[in-house]
Amino acid sequence: MSADPVDPSKKHFIVSIYEVKQEIVFAEEFNGCYTKSVAMSDGTTRNIELTPMMRNGQLVVEFKDNGGRTYIGTVRIGTGTTINGNLMVSVADVDDLEAARAEWRKGLPEYPVLPPNTSLLSIADFVPAGFTQGIEILNDNTTTMKFVQDALTNHVGLGPEEAQQAMLAVHSRGGVLIPTDSLADAGRVAALIAADAAAQAYPLICRAVSVRS
Secondary structure, eight states, X not given: OOOOOOOGGGSOEEEEEEETTEEEEEEEEEOSOEEEEEEOTTSOEEEEEEEEXXXXXXXXXXXXXXXXXXXXXXXXXXXXEEEETTEXXXXXXXXXXXXXXXXXXXXXXXXXXXXXXXXXXXXXXXXXXXXXXXXXXXXXXXXXXXXXXXXXXXXXXXXXXXXXXXXXXXXXXXXXXXXXXXXXXXXXXXXXXXXXXXXXXXXXXXXXXXXXX
8 A cells, every 4th residue: 555645735844044154044934835035145136946846756845046956855854955156055844843943953053142231342352453432233143144234334334345244253253343433423323223223123232332431
């Protein structure tokens, strides 16, 4: 007696999408066809389409990316992964979504989140040479890296590469100090970034600091 045939369109999956320098999607559930346009750190856009199907008698997920096509094998709870350039897409075939998310998190690196009242000025390794005043930004588990990078570009005036490096320092070290020309400038910039963060319900800590205060 043969087993009932699998209907890929009725199965549930979760997808995570990563660029080398950022997490774009984490454990998003889907069934049927999944499509998403994702912004890369170099400013380009990748159009992703995932379609579960049977291929050679095996359940796979067809992965289309800006015209390219490949197939991702899936395993229960564990993940099937494919890499296209600097974009990595992982797909899991799941019955227990929360168990899969927990399993997935085990393999992710942990980045430091400092207490909100931390003063980076008191930690020598964080203070740039000649720093007298500027803004202090602390990492958290909610604010997106893209938001931080855009805020540094729009309000601090950093170029794309400088903003990306500062954002990565926040994410990987727990925080960063960025000098400004005056304490008044630091206060203005910190207020703008904090307002943008609050408007998007991000708990980002950004404040003006001075070695003289």
